[in-house]
Amino acid sequence: MHFYKYHGLGNDFVLVDTRRQELPVAGEDLSALGRLVCDRHFGIGADGLVLLRPVDGADIQMQIINSDGSEPEMCGNGIRCAAKYLYEHGGLRQDEMRIATLAGIMRPRLIRQNGRVQAVRVDMGEPRLERTDIPMTGPPGRVVDEPLALNGGSFRVTAVSMGNPHCLIFTAHVDRVPLTELGPKLENHPAFPRKTNVEFIEVLNRGEVRMRVWERGAGPTLACGTGACAAAVGGALNGLTERTVKVHLPGGTLDIQWAEDNHVYMTGPAAEVFAGEYTGRPV
Numbered sequence: 001m002h003f004y005k006y007h008g009l010g011n012d013f014v015l016v017d018t019r020r021q022e023l024p025v026a027g028e029d030l031s032a033l034g035r036l037v038c039d040r041h042f043g044i045g046a047d048g049l050v051l052l053r054p055v056d057g058a059d060i061q062m063q064i065i066n067s068d069g070s071e072p073e074m075c076g077n078g079i080r081c082a083a084k085y086l087y088e089h090g091g092l093r094q095d096e097m098r099i100a101t102l103a104g105i106m107r108p109r110l111i112r113q114n115g116r117v118q119a120v121r122v123d124m125g126e127p128r129l130e131r132t133d134i135p136m137t138g139p140p141g142r143v144v145d146e147p148l149a150l151n152g153g154s155f156r157v158t159a160v161s162m163g164n165p166h167c168l169i170f171t172a173h174v175d176r177v178p179l180t181e182l183g184p185k186l187e188n189h190p191a192f193p194r195k196t197n198v199e200f201i202e203v204l205n206r207g208e209v210r211m212r213v214w215e216r217g218a219g220p221t222l223a224c225g226t227g228a229c230a231a232a233v234g235g236a237l238n239g240l241t242e243r244t245v246k247v248h249l250p251g252g253t254l255d256i257q258w259a260e261d262n263h264v265y266m267t268g269p270a271a272e273v274f275a276g277e278y279t280g281r282p283v
């Protein structure tokens, strides 16, 4: 199976264009393929598998498989990588693209200089704030600075969906958060019927935050695009930031704008690392 390896600020993906080849899976067992391909010892190694497929009503469809084999609705860093791949290798020589995902049609726009893709600005659509849309259990309404019981205590959380669920916790010192202890407990908290991504956010000023993320189905990653979008929305909802925010992650910085049209725009890089052939046994 021919693949490309990309990353968005260190959040890395194996990218497979299924228009040109069959997948080495029996019976579409994509979960098993995702787990194997993403394994950093028994496979290629990545936070996720990005599959590009033909589709009606958009330029292409992007399907994501997390490294634990689960299938999320959307992936922000992944869609920037997909857009760059499509322009440079995938035969889509256009700057504005429409990529169908389970979270709806996303609209990346390439920012090019000297023929190379320097960055990608993605219209990530509207945030979902209603509790049932996160989804999260509890009474109807938004989840903004609400107590969530954990470990015998409670955390003040804000919940935002960008098609995939995000549990945001604002903290004074993000470097002191025991991410590997709290991440899985919050990811699997019973209040989130479809689990959740978890973001710890330190507000530096009204235009900048620092963030660490524990991703649903992937664990700690160096960056999370949908998480950065959720953080900008959550910061504004809590009155802590403006609606245009620089989100500093361990892997780098994303520029997020929650615009007046209620769409969230994410701008950041995408990097091609290598191309290769997966010659392991089919799954």
Ligand SMILES: N[C@H](CCC[C@H](N)C(=O)O)C(=O)O
Pocket: 011, 048, 064, 066, 071, 072, 073, 074, 075, 076, 077, 078, 164, 165, 197, 215, 216, 217, 218, 223, 224, 225, 226, 227
């Ligand atoms: N693990 C995430 C999907 C990938 C999101 C992240 N890589 C991004 O850049 O948005 C989830 O299950 O919702």
